[in-house]
Amino acid sequence: MHEMGVADSILQAVDKELLRYPGRRAVKVSVKIGNLAGVDRESLHFCFDSMVKGTTWEPLELDVQPAAGDELDFSALELEEI
Amino acid sequence: MRVALEGRVLSENDRVAARLREGLMESGTLSLNFIGSPGAGKTAFLEKTLELLPHDLRIALLTGDIQTENDAIRLAKYGFPVKQICTGGACHLDARMVEKHVADWPLAELDLLLIENIGNLVCPTSYDLGEDGKVVILSVAEGEDKPLKYPGIFRKAELMILTKTDLLPYVPFQLEMAKQYARAVNPLIEIVETSATTGAGFGQWLAWLASRMETKRECCDSAIAEVRKVMAC
Numbered sequence: 001m002h003e004m005g006v007a008d009s010i011l012q013a014v015d016k017e018l019l020r021y022p023g024r025r026a027v028k029v030s031v032k033i034g035n036l037a038g039v040d041r042e043s044l045h046f047c048f049d050s051m052v053k054g055t056t057w058e059p060l061e062l063d064v065q066p067a068a069g070d071e072l073d074f075s076a077l078e079l080e081e082i
Numbered sequence: 083m084r085v086a087l088e089g090r091v092l093s094e095n096d097r098v099a100a101r102l103r104e105g106l107m108e109s110g111t112l113s114l115n116f117i118g119s120p121g122a123g124k125t126a127f128l129e130k131t132l133e134l135l136p137h138d139l140r141i142a143l144l145t146g147d148i149q150t151e152n153d154a155i156r157l158a159k160y161g162f163p164v165k166q167i168c169t170g171g172a173c174h175l176d177a178r179m180v181e182k183h184v185a186d187w188p189l190a191e192l193d194l195l196l197i198e199n200i201g202n203l204v205c206p207t208s209y210d211l212g213e214d215g216k217v218v219i220l221s222v223a224e225g226e227d228k229p230l231k232y233p234g235i236f237r238k239a240e241l242m243i244l245t246k247t248d249l250l251p252y253v254p255f256q257l258e259m260a261k262q263y264a265r266a267v268n269p270l271i272e273i274v275e276t277s278a279t280t281g282a283g284f285g286q287w288l289a290w291l292a293s294r295m296e297t298k299r300e301c302c303d304s305a306i307a308e309v310r311k312v313m314a315c
Contacts, residue, residue, distance in 0.1 A: 002172070002173055002174055002204075002205040002208065002209075005172070005176075006091060006092070009091050009092055009093075009094065009095075010091060012094070013087065013089070013091070013093075017085070017087060021083075021085075024083065029087065030087070031091055036233060036234050036237060037208065037234075038204050038205065038207050038208045038234045039208070070208075070234065070237075070238075072090060072091045072092060072208070073088075073089065073090050073091060074087035074088060074089055074090075074091060075086075075087060076084055076085065076086055076087055077084070077085050077086075077087045078083070078084045078085075079083045079084075079085065080083065
């Protein structure tokens with residue numbers, strides 16, 4: 001239910017990180033989500049894709065990696081030259 | 083090019099929650115976050131609590147809902163300051179909403195801050211509100227397997243309040259199973275059975291609350307003494 005807020009937090013973190021890499025754009029952001037984090041992966045993908053589609057974030061993809069407990073952490077960001 | 087990205091996804095919320103927690107630590111104010119389904123009896127439980135607590139205790143309450151001021155109106159009858167947080171659609175309270183709503187309250191003068199979250203067993207679990215503990219509210223009018231269906235909140239809560247126990251003769255709720263399920267998810271969870279209608283169990287709950295408030299104060303006093311000692315050096 002709060003996946004939209006989670007997707008928004010992920011995109012904000014991506015924007016912040018991109019400031020350190022001028023001339024590059026983000027193509028994939030990886031996050032680790034535990035089974036007890038209370039985040040539905042499919043719903044998060046749906047929200048994330050809806051927020052990215054038709055914006056300057058395209059072609060950013062979300063990659064969800066399994067984790068333990070209630071972990072809800074960033075993992076990695078893939079960048080490419082524009 | 084792949085770079086490591088560190089930190090928690092909800093780190094912005096965590097940052098605000100840490101600031102709130104620090105403020106409450108300085109004042110020794112105990113803060114509790116009440117989470118339960120819609121209709122679990124959160125407001126009725128808090129109403130009965132306010133009715134029974136000494137009136138000179140310095141308490142403030144925040145109550146969250148999607149819409150309406152109804153709960154704040156109910157809770158305001160007991161003479162303590164209450165603020166309604168209307169989220170307008172958001173399914174949980176976050177630390178920023180709490181910080182905004184307590185901004186003009188003198189936190190340092192409070193003994194107790196009670197926060198009634200949005201009726202929801204899922205989303206509120208993920209958002210730290212700077213509280214000292216989460217209390218999960220489960221009514222006997224629900225299914226006894228709620229702790230298994232929504233393990234996140236039962237795992238994070240330190241206390242489970244069973245409400246509406248006066249209805250037990252009329253509902254198929256299996257009390258012992260509910261407790262067993264809660265302990266299977268969280269072996270350390272404490273459980274109090276209550277009825278806001280008859281007042282049953284409120285003595286035990288208020289004793290828990292008093293002991294928790296005392297622990298917080300002692301903890302803060304010794305932390306403050308420690309800081310003063312360091313500063314004096």
